[in-house]
Amino acid sequence: MPQQVKGVIARSKDAPTELVTINVPDPGPGEAVVKVQACGVCFTDLHYVQGAIGDDFPYLLGHEAAGIVESVGEGVRDLEPGDYVILNWRAVCGTCRACRRGRPWYCFSTFNATQKMTLTDGTELSPALGIGAFIEKTLVAAGQCTKVDPAARPAAAGLLGCGVMAGLGAAINTGNVGRGDSVAVIGCGGVGSAAIAGSRLAGASKIIAIDLEDRKLETAKSLGATHTVNSTSVDPVEAMRELTGGFGPDVVIDAVGRPETWKQAFYGRDLAGTVVLVGVPTPQMTVELPLLDVFGRGGSLKSSWYGDCLPERDFPMLIDLYLQGRLPLDAFVTEEIGIDAVDAAFEKIRGGLVLRSVVVLDESAARPDAVEGQHA
Structure with a gap:
């Protein structure tokens, strides 16, 4: 009825x-x-x-x-x-x-x-x-x-329905972050923070959090960031290279979705490194790059849709990790x-x-x- x-x-x-x-x-x-x-x-x-x-x-x-x-x-x-x-x-x-x-x-x-x-x-x-x-x-x-397992608290579990899954998936599914990789995440809101947690879960050895606000960077550290960069006072591209032996991270995740942050990701990554765009741009935004730079830097330029997740595969697994204490969903x-x-x-x-x-x-x-x- x-x-x-x-x-x-x-x-x-x-x-x-x-x-x-x-x-x-x-x-x-x-x-x-x-x-x-x-x-x-x-x-x-x-x-x-x-x-x-x-x-x-x-x-x-x-x-x-x-x-x-x-x-x-x-x-x-x-x-x-x-x-x-x-x-x-x-x-x-x-x-x-x-x-x-x-x-x-x-x-x-x-x-x-x-x-x-x-x-x-x-x-x-x-x-x-x-x-x-x-x-x-x-x-x-x-x-x-x-x-999913009913032991999971609804307020935390429901966040996998969008933003947290988008960030976790950007790292694990789209970026294919693996053990020992270096990762940078630009933008440490909900999605970016989840990308940091996902990179940690995947075994990244170095996770660089980049944001404009120290408060967000402190939260990023609690979720697994090994280094933080406040881009109001430091060039994020130079900082990414300096923190990775002059090369740049293997994977850079843009959780902001603006032309300037995407370019930072593009030029900040290592040669043959991966850029993942998970922040959502507006229709008016455009990016212009020398085509030779696209060719010469190699690697992969990816967009992450919903963290490239398959809910029936990913949600139960991530809830199990949450219940094991390995994924801090409550922190979000x-x-x-x-x-x-x-x-x-x-x-x-x-x-x-x-x-x-x-x-x-x-x-x-x-x-x-x-x-x-x-x-x-």
Whole structure:
């Protein structure tokens, strides 16, 4: 039976978000309804509010979420009510050219729910990244639900749904960071910090964190950075070379996504080294380089989409590492907040004050020592 629940929408460009009543239909074929326990506040949600992703308002915001499957539709296999899941926005189709070539992490035809959630007047909502999880219960494609160990705390586990996975995957999957490699990460927000944690997990011997703020660099050190560079006072290219015997790191990850930071990555890496772009540029940004430099420096210039992850492969593995104490997902949860505090969380994102604010919708999932609105 269709349900009415509370959720957070952006009704128009740059307008304050609204907590409203939303109609959630019963799951149809291939769909599932998930009770959301926690959902991270990501920069992508702010981009939706700003109209930077599209103008298909109103948007149902939120996408970095973990929760419990409440019901499933016809034809759904390997998923049932009561399953603990992380939501993902890459529900692979299995039939597109990328999937047929054995590269499902590039799936070009990912699934979303067919039915629409609506406002009480019938207005259809556009769910952020096909998920929409600042809501008590959400409707998704069953393939967007990845089962993981229920011992994992929802506020931490849900972050694998987007930003943390993007950073970890940029290092491990796209950059192929291996034991003994040297790595530099430009930009130490949530995604860059995750790339540092991923590089450490992969066994990198030297991890250089580069940012404009000492506070972020201190956090980077706690997550595995062996060296830090404040680029307000030091040329980051020169610093990368100086810290690697004059050569430059094997892998440089640009978690900012601006022409100047990408050029720093390009010229700062070692010969035949790898550049990974995981920060998202705006449509207006361009880069101009001498083609001879592209040829002469060799190596690989890569973009990382969602950390080139395959959720069914990567999420359970990373949650196991978290539960073993080898992946510090809790360190990314700066604060736990209520569903009515999303706009305040956006202001903290703008100010670079948090790695992640996490909306907790199920109080039983909150960390016992978490205080709403304060650093956790």
